[in-house]
Amino acid sequence: MSLVTFLSDYGLQDEYVGVCHGVILSRAPRAQIIDITHCVPPQQIATGALLLAAALAYMPPAVHLAVVDPGVGAVGADARRAVAIACVAQEGTRPHYLVGPDNGLLLPAARRLGAIAEVVEIGDSRARIQPTSATFHGRDIFAPVAGALAAGARLEQLGEPLAPELLVELPPAARPARAAGALRATVLQIDAFGNLTFDLAPQALEELSLELGAEVVIEAPGRSDRTPAKAGLRARVGRTFADVPAGDAILHVDSRNLLALAINRGSAAQALAVGNGTQLLIRPAHPARARAPRRR
Amino acid sequence: MSLVTFLSDYGLQDEYVGVCHGVILSRAPRAQIIDITHCVPPQQIATGALLLAAALAYMPPAVHLAVVDPGVGAVGADARRAVAIACVAQEGTRPHYLVGPDNGLLLPAARRLGAIAEVVEIGDSRARIQPTSATFHGRDIFAPVAGALAAGARLEQLGEPLAPELLVELPPAARPARAAGALRATVLQIDAFGNLTFDLAPQALEELSLELGAEVVIEAPGRSDRTPAKAGLRARVGRTFADVPAGDAILHVDSRNLLALAINRGSAAQALAVGNGTQLLIRPAHPARARAPRRR
Amino acid sequence: MSLVTFLSDYGLQDEYVGVCHGVILSRAPRAQIIDITHCVPPQQIATGALLLAAALAYMPPAVHLAVVDPGVGAVGADARRAVAIACVAQEGTRPHYLVGPDNGLLLPAARRLGAIAEVVEIGDSRARIQPTSATFHGRDIFAPVAGALAAGARLEQLGEPLAPELLVELPPAARPARAAGALRATVLQIDAFGNLTFDLAPQALEELSLELGAEVVIEAPGRSDRTPAKAGLRARVGRTFADVPAGDAILHVDSRNLLALAINRGSAAQALAVGNGTQLLIRPAHPARARAPRRR
Numbered sequence: 001m002s003l004v005t006f007l008s009d010y011g012l013q014d015e016y017v018g019v020c021h022g023v024i025l026s027r028a029p030r031a032q033i034i035d036i037t038h039c040v041p042p043q044q045i046a047t048g049a050l051l052l053a054a055a056l057a058y059m060p061p062a063v064h065l066a067v068v069d070p071g072v073g074a075v076g077a078d079a080r081r082a083v084a085i086a087c088v089a090q091e092g093t094r095p096h097y098l099v100g101p102d103n104g105l106l107l108p109a110a111r112r113l114g115a116i117a118e119v120v121e122i123g124d125s126r127a128r129i130q131p132t133s134a135t136f137h138g139r140d141i142f143a144p145v146a147g148a149l150a151a152g153a154r155l156e157q158l159g160e161p162l163a164p165e166l167l168v169e170l171p172p173a174a175r176p177a178r179a180a181g182a183l184r185a186t187v188l189q190i191d192a193f194g195n196l197t198f199d200l201a202p203q204a205l206e207e208l209s210l211e212l213g214a215e216v217v218i219e220a221p222g223r224s225d226r227t228p229a230k231a232g233l234r235a236r237v238g239r240t241f242a243d244v245p246a247g248d249a250i251l252h253v254d255s256r257n258l259l260a261l262a263i264n265r266g267s268a269a270q271a272l273a274v275g276n277g278t279q280l281l282i283r284p285a286h287p288a289r290a291r292a293p294r295r296r
Numbered sequence: 297m298s299l300v301t302f303l304s305d306y307g308l309q310d311e312y313v314g315v316c317h318g319v320i321l322s323r324a325p326r327a328q329i330i331d332i333t334h335c336v337p338p339q340q341i342a343t344g345a346l347l348l349a350a351a352l353a354y355m356p357p358a359v360h361l362a363v364v365d366p367g368v369g370a371v372g373a374d375a376r377r378a379v380a381i382a383c384v385a386q387e388g389t390r391p392h393y394l395v396g397p398d399n400g401l402l403l404p405a406a407r408r409l410g411a412i413a414e415v416v417e418i419g420d421s422r423a424r425i426q427p428t429s430a431t432f433h434g435r436d437i438f439a440p441v442a443g444a445l446a447a448g449a450r451l452e453q454l455g456e457p458l459a460p461e462l463l464v465e466l467p468p469a470a471r472p473a474r475a476a477g478a479l480r481a482t483v484l485q486i487d488a489f490g491n492l493t494f495d496l497a498p499q500a501l502e503e504l505s506l507e508l509g510a511e512v513v514i515e516a517p518g519r520s521d522r523t524p525a526k527a528g529l530r531a532r533v534g535r536t537f538a539d540v541p542a543g544d545a546i547l548h549v550d551s552r553n554l555l556a557l558a559i560n561r562g563s564a565a566q567a568l569a570v571g572n573g574t575q576l577l578i579r580p581a582h583p584a585r586a587r588a589p590r591r592r
Numbered sequence: 593m594s595l596v597t598f599l600s601d602y603g604l605q606d607e608y609v610g611v612c613h614g615v616i617l618s619r620a621p622r623a624q625i626i627d628i629t630h631c632v633p634p635q636q637i638a639t640g641a642l643l644l645a646a647a648l649a650y651m652p653p654a655v656h657l658a659v660v661d662p663g664v665g666a667v668g669a670d671a672r673r674a675v676a677i678a679c680v681a682q683e684g685t686r687p688h689y690l691v692g693p694d695n696g697l698l699l700p701a702a703r704r705l706g707a708i709a710e711v712v713e714i715g716d717s718r719a720r721i722q723p724t725s726a727t728f729h730g731r732d733i734f735a736p737v738a739g740a741l742a743a744g745a746r747l748e749q750l751g752e753p754l755a756p757e758l759l760v761e762l763p764p765a766a767r768p769a770r771a772a773g774a775l776r777a778t779v780l781q782i783d784a785f786g787n788l789t790f791d792l793a794p795q796a797l798e799e800l801s802l803e804l805g806a807e808v809v810i811e812a813p814g815r816s817d818r819t820p821a822k823a824g825l826r827a828r829v830g831r832t833f834a835d836v837p838a839g840d841a842i843l844h845v846d847s848r849n850l851l852a853l854a855i856n857r858g859s860a861a862q863a864l865a866v867g868n869g870t871q872l873l874i875r876p877a878h879p880a881r882a883r884a885p886r887r888r
């Protein structure tokens with residue numbers, strides 16, 4: 001039995017996701033499909049790439065279908081490619097396949113899964129549904145190719161070879177600049193609990209000499225027109241939510257190994273009134289003390 | 297391995313959908329279930345019928361369970377029937393089965409799947425769960441019958457024969473009247489991107505002599521108490537979202553082969569402040585030019 | 593083929609649910625997974641317990657993974673246990689397994705499934721993912737143990753024995769006190785239709801001598817800061833929604849066998865402006881008549 005995972009920004013209120021399941025199972029009746037999420041904020045490629053990479057680290061070898069595709073159907077100079085990628089973690093292991101638009105969505109996950117062994121361009125794949133719609137390549141191109149791979153087709157049967165170095169990269173995130181003893185953090189994702197995941201690796205804490213138990217202040221560096229944030233939430237550096245009393249905020253390394261802010265039994269997103277993409281500042285509450293050398 | 301698809305207006309915040317899965321798999325342990333969507337707006341039979349018909353066109357032969365059922369449990373003169381329908385696309389192919397309330401939800405999909413070969417009334421089916429609740433026939437009648445079919449039962453074992461011509465039709469939609477050089481369009485569905493699907497076939501564009509690239513104005517014909525719409529959004533007739541600059545509106549034929557309005561990298565629903573059922577007018581921006589004969 | 597059911601408060605906007613599916617299928621590639629719901633209100637253990645117990649009554653023997661876990665990762669005196677429980681409905685039948693935090697979430701379902709035959713503590717299970725995160729035990733402890741059980745592992749291989757009587761109970765709900773000829777009802781859950789499920793068994797109707805057709809008034813007993821409720825909605829005691837005209841309210845026994853309030857083709861939650869946890873009063877509209885003895 002072969003496995004297909006599926007991530008998109010299609011939302012759940014329409015038949016879009018179910019139709020893609022039907023197309024996959026028409027081609028690979030024995031496949032099992034895991035829905036990673038379909039609630040990536042519409043057309044937010046970077047968020048989709050983050051969630052995809054975080055999820056695939058825990059998946060067995062599979063065909064991974066991912067569609068966040070604002071450029072669907074464009075032709076000519078604006079056209080984005082449609083691609084299928086084979087990744088091999090180490091010689092002798094079964095490959096992972098990634099199928100989706102070539103807009104940066106797939107690359108962070110591909111790199112985490114292992115070396116990119118082969119890429120094909122599938123925009124004109126003979127596996128696609130014809131006539132091909134201009135607005136739903138998930139159904140008409142990506143799902144059929146994913147289904148064919150799950151049914152045992154070889155990559156080279158499904159498209160034209162493409163040099164891996166031609167794959168499109170995500171625009172680099174604004175580097176989290178250190179600003180006058182503080183760290184600039186961008187909210188990458190907000191979960192159902194209102195926890196905020198930042199674009200900062202755990203090492204960022206060391207840059208500010210912040211250890212477990214240290215106190216920080218989370219500030220809105222300025223007003224954004226779309227999501228004005230309230231300023232000055234105090235938080236403690238900790239391991240898990242319950243390290244602070246209910247209602248208190250905690251800065252921790254989350255399950256994706258990124259820096260994150262939560263309120264124990266509450267919602268950090270609500271407390272700060274922030275949204276995806278909001279920029280915040282993380283500042284030691286007691287800079288001198290935080291920087292003092294400490295024994296371990 | 298047999299396939300069951302499932303559409304409803306149950307939403308996802310309760311155990312309703314999962315319970316129906318359990319009931320199906322209790323009867324057909326090897327079945328595979330595709331959730332088409334469970335976020336049909338509550339009790340909107342016409343929207344459910346639209347999404348079901350759009351989805352089933354892409355499904356392999358299967359048992360299709362669909363429940364949008366405002367009349368659940370009513371008795372006497374108000375009672376709606378519960379039915380299971382066999383459709384055969386062409387002789388010699390495996391049938392599709394449809395299971396659900398006889399309130400118009402199933403018929404558009406049945407017609408698209410092929411000739412209706414057989415119908416049974418299943419309100420008193422021996423497959424049902426007893427005692428049968430008055431409010432959750434999805435769990436107690438429809439899912440057990442769907443599970444029995446997936447396990448190989450024959451239709452005539454599951455209910456009493458019913459003449460297909462007795463099946464209830466949806467009330468016909470108000471005919472999209474042409475009004476003073478404009479088309480009246482009703483919003484049938486709004487997707488996660490804020491794209492609006494209208495009750496208009498692609499031929500409607502020809503009625504207004506609108507070709508690719510033509511400019512139109514989308515107007516609210518009057519005030520609705522529930523969803524007052526803003527007036528006068530300009531849009532261009534095109535193939536896909538990226539045919540216009542980000543933020544601009546595009547009138548196109550969507551993946552369900554219906555006329556639809558989108559804003560490239562934006563939300564048409566937000567821009568027009570409309571909801572399901574809102575009526576709009578589509579009017580050529582330059583009537584004279586749009587109507588001029590053009591060479592192809 | 594073995595079955596795993598899965599309930600949580602993870603929501604659907606992240607990769608959390610999909611990752612757990614991946615972890616389960618890594619260990620039990622032939623398992624089938626039913627998602628009961630992942631939209632339990634964040635950290636509401638009592639609501640999760642209600643939905644879990646309601647769902648499991650309709651599930652075949654399976655491994656039931658359930659995670660509503662505000663205390664995840666706490667250590668020392670605050671630590672909650674992680675447990676796996678075997679329940680046997682009657683001798684000779686296949687057991688159900690429950691896997692999750694020991695915070696009261698699992699016990700109501702366990703009791704409904706049958707006698708608790710065996711419990712193990714799995715916080716240090718050799719099946720867990722290491723290093724184990726402090727915030728996502730669903731992925732790192734509970735899903736691996738559920739997957740191992742689905743793959744055929746025995747309970748005693750997965751943790752340390754624990755006496756069943758040490759399992760943590762939910763705090764008892766405030767007893768629905770009778771208040772001056774009225775019943776106090778707490779809203780336990782609101783579904784997609786706006787139907788309100790109360791913490792009252794069907795017998796509550798008898799306490800007020802309310803029979804089918806009787807009229808009641810639903811009142812907000814006082815102002816709650818968070819969800820002020822409007823007062824004085826009239827409803828009729830009935831069997832199903834269609835027993836009253838569209839727009840009218842009906843007090844009925846719902847599909848979970850609890851007292852519930854609905855508005856036919858409308859939303860009781862909207863009409864009363866209530867939320868989960870709101871307390872209401874149910875009062876006979878005509879106390880004298882309602883209490884009069886009636887022939888059956």
